[in-house]
Amino acid sequence: MTFDFDPNSPQFKQFFDLPEPTPGYCLLVDIVASTALKDQDFKTWMTLIYNTFRNIETFLPPPLRPLKGLGDSLMFFVSEADLSAHHENALTVFHGLAGVLRDRSRFFCELKAAAVYGEAYEITFLRGHEDVYGKDIDLTARLLELAGPSQIVMNAAFVAAVRRNYGDQIKMMGPKHESVKGFSTPVEFFRWVP
Numbered sequence: 065m066t067f068d069f070d071p072n073s074p075q076f077k078q079f080f081d082l083p084e085p086t087p088g089y090c091l092l093v094d095i096v097a098s099t100a101l102k103d104q105d106f107k108t109w110m111t112l113i114y115n116t117f118r119n120i121e122t123f124l125p126p127p128l129r130p131l132k133g134l135g136d137s138l139m140f141f142v143s144e145a146d147l148s149a150h151h152e153n154a155l156t157v158f159h160g161l162a163g164v165l166r167d168r169s170r171f172f173c174e175l176k177a178a179a180v181y182g183e184a185y186e187i188t189f190l191r192g193h194e195d196v197y198g199k200d201i202d203l204t205a206r207l208l209e210l211a212g213p214s215q216i217v218m219n220a221a222f223v224a225a226v227r228r229n230y231g232d233q234i235k236m237m238g239p240k241h242e243s244v245k246g247f248s249t250p251v252e253f254f255r256w257v258p
């Protein structure tokens with residue numbers, strides 16, 4: 065459930081009585097070099113983006129549906145409870161992301177991704193739209209900036225959740241630490257490259 069934040073609403077008091085943030089998984093998947101695609105023929109560009117976005121949705125487990133599009137990126141958020149209710153876990157999310165990044169057919173664009181396990185406030189400032197906010201949502205965007213083509217950059221909590229679900233055989237680089245915009249201390253992250 066998303067809370068519609070409106071300080072003029074009689075329900076405004078509810079905002080301050082909201083439960084704790086929702087634990088869950090935030091993903092950002094971005095098309096690499098999408099600006100260069102736009103310089104090509106419009107039909108090719110639109111077809112590639114359409115095919116790529118459908119392919120992303122196909123690879124990810126069912127409860128993960130795009131929350132919003134940001135240019136040529138898709139953002140996903142799923143609560144841990146919803147993921148578990150669909151008998152999915154961090155490992156299946158990771159395998160879905162890895163699968164879509166490995167799929168290098170000429171019908172799809174090259175991608176990069178970021179994955180964070182953390183907490184988010186399911187609130188919105190735009191009436192009728194679901195949204196999420198929080199420092200871990202911001203972290204997902206910052207980690208995406210550190211990802212290269214065909215890479216997944218993940219926070220330590222996401223990696224721990226993947227490994228908890230028997231994913232300790234997956235080879236990842238890290239941990240590494242880097243200063244990123246908006247965070248007062250360097251963030252810890254891991255990188256997966258196919």
